[in-house]
Amino acid sequence: MKKRILFLFAAFFLLYSGVFAASVESGRRYQRFIIRNATVVDGNGTPASGPSDIVIEGNKIIDVVPLDLVAIAEGEGVRPKGDVEIDATGKYVLPGLINMHAHVQNERGGKPLPVDYCLKLWLACGITTIRDVGSDTKDTISLREKSSKGEIVAPRIFVYGYFGAPPVPKNPEDARIRIRDLKKMGVDGIKIVGTDRDIQEAVESESKKLGLRVAHHVGVEETNAWDDVHFGTTSIEHWYGIPDAAILSGRQNFPSTYNYANEVDRFRYAGRLWREADWSTLMKVLDAMVAANVAWDPTLDIYEASRDLQRAQTQPWFKDYLHPVLADYFKPDPAHHGSYFLQWSSTDETFWKENYRIWMSALREFEQRGGTITTGDDAGFIYQMYGFGLIRELELHQEAGFQTLKVIQHATGNGAKVLGEEQRIGRVRAGYLADLIVVNGNPLENLKVLYPTGLDEVRDGKIVHTGGVEWTIKDGIPYHGPTLLKEIKEMVDQAR
Ligand SMILES: [Zn+2]
Numbered sequence: 001m002k003k004r005i006l007f008l009f010a011a012f013f014l015l016y017s018g019v020f021a022a023s024v025e026s027g028r029r030y031q032r033f034i035i036r037n038a039t040v041v042d043g044n045g046t047p048a049s050g051p052s053d054i055v056i057e058g059n060k061i062i063d064v065v066p067l068d069l070v071a072i073a074e075g076e077g078v079r080p081k082g083d084v085e086i087d088a089t090g091k092y093v094l095p096g097l098i099n100m101h102a103h104v105q106n107e108r109g110g111k112p113l114p115v116d117y118c119l120k121l122w123l124a125c126g127i128t129t130i131r132d133v134g135s136d137t138k139d140t141i142s143l144r145e146k147s148s149k150g151e152i153v154a155p156r157i158f159v160y161g162y163f164g165a166p167p168v169p170k171n172p173e174d175a176r177i178r179i180r181d182l183k184k185m186g187v188d189g190i191k192i193v194g195t196d197r198d199i200q201e202a203v204e205s206e207s208k209k210l211g212l213r214v215a216h217h218v219g220v221e222e223t224n225a226w227d228d229v230h231f232g233t234t235s236i237e238h239w240y241g242i243p244d245a246a247i248l249s250g251r252q253n254f255p256s257t258y259n260y261a262n263e264v265d266r267f268r269y270a271g272r273l274w275r276e277a278d279w280s281t282l283m284k285v286l287d288a289m290v291a292a293n294v295a296w297d298p299t300l301d302i303y304e305a306s307r308d309l310q311r312a313q314t315q316p317w318f319k320d321y322l323h324p325v326l327a328d329y330f331k332p333d334p335a336h337h338g339s340y341f342l343q344w345s346s347t348d349e350t351f352w353k354e355n356y357r358i359w360m361s362a363l364r365e366f367e368q369r370g371g372t373i374t375t376g377d378d379a380g381f382i383y384q385m386y387g388f389g390l391i392r393e394l395e396l397h398q399e400a401g402f403q404t405l406k407v408i409q410h411a412t413g414n415g416a417k418v419l420g421e422e423q424r425i426g427r428v429r430a431g432y433l434a435d436l437i438v439v440n441g442n443p444l445e446n447l448k449v450l451y452p453t454g455l456d457e458v459r460d461g462k463i464v465h466t467g468g469v470e471w472t473i474k475d476g477i478p479y480h481g482p483t484l485l486k487e488i489k490e491m492v493d494q495a496r
Pocket residue numbers: 101103133134378
């Protein structure tokens with residue numbers, strides 16, 4: 001009995017000994033620091049485990065040491081030492097989230113928006129890597145360089161150059177020239193939006209030659225998912241082109257008055273596309289995508305206003321964190337992309353709810369058949385804020401029927417794999433880059449703990465404010481989430 005008490009005391013002491021070391025400062029790179037007593041959720045779908053001490057040197061994880069409390073109490077186990085540390089007792093540590101569909105934005109509707117606003121919001125939401133799929137390519141490449149040197153407060157950036165930037169290449173030869181030019185500029189990959197088949201063929205074959213991956217927003221176009229299977233697209237963005245490939249007649253049944261250039265038409269009737277897919281043909285499409293290694297980045301969050309407009313328009317974080325330039329851009333106006341809600345009806349929402357149900361079933365089928373699913377926020381459009389949109393995306397993956405371990409894998413390990421970076425990021429593992437988040441709560445139980453605004457809990461009859469990503473560690477540099485959020489609020493207050 002005495003021995004047992006002694007053991008418990010020793011275990012308690014060893015577990016909490018960490019708190020006596022100095023805590024890290026936000027925004028500083030250390031030669032070495034330790035995250036103590038972390039419950040780790042890795043990016044490969046395996047169950048949580050801990051407590052562990054994570055040792056970071058420079059920009060790398062050099063060790064993840066599971067604490068064997070019995071061995072330590074008996075004087076056999078050794079805890080790694082560090083002068084500075086983060087106390088993660090009772091907290092969860094995950095790989096940094098990977099936002100596979102980001103747009104770095106420094107303006108909305110022609111009005112300037114500070115680029116720090118989106119970069120800091122992403123970090124505050126636990127995003128350590130973004131794949132930019134369309135922005136001012138040159139600017140974003142320079143941000144990528146500054147971010148990799150730790151000169152700016154920003155996630156790691158992969159730039160997928162936007163193929164469709166004006167002047168839009170009109171034939172396959174010009175398309176190949178554009179791809180070569182983008183490669184010379186230093187892009188990491190290519191983003192295309194629905195094009196004619198011959199142009200897609202040129203883009204994909206030239207990209208392959210140059211070692212560039214291709215993200216494809218299919219659109220309701222000449223091409224559909226069969227073409228992505230055929231040409232070997234890296235990832236299909238959103239979902240267009242997938243149900244379209246399973247419509248037996250080969251054409252969507254739009255009304256005769258339909259005009260694709262009219263956004264009300266486009267978004268309204270997109271909400272009636274999944275119901276047109278023939279299920280058994282759809283399964284063949286999904287199988288073919290799996291066989292051709294075409295990943296799926298569904299961005300469920302960005303269509304949510306279509307199924308529940310009021311929810312999208314009244315998100316609680318708008319009050320303190322929605323920049324007035326973005327707020328303006330979100331207001332329905334025919335001059336702004338995605339502002340089709342002036343004529344949105346309960347009928348539209350009902351169709352879209354059904355659309356989501358079929359879409360979500362298709363996603364589950366895709367993964368069960370071996371497909372790779374990732375997460376992206378596509379924020380800056382249709383009421384989605386940078387970062388917050390990605391957390392909502394995770395919630396929607398859970399709603400689709402994936403268990404939270406899988407959802408976290410979508411947002412970490414799977415993103416790394418589709419980027420071709422699975423040996424460097426997306427895991428909590430020795431030798432990997434130190435891209436990690438320390439979460440104040442258990443995201444496996446409640447993904448909402450990832451929202452940087454946190455949540456309230458009742459403990460011993462009292463309301464306690466908790467949750468949020470407390471630390472976002474990117475490339476070995478710890479950023480304090482609440483401090484980032486405060487800076488964002490100041491930016492917004494000033495602009496208002
Ligand atoms: Zn987009």
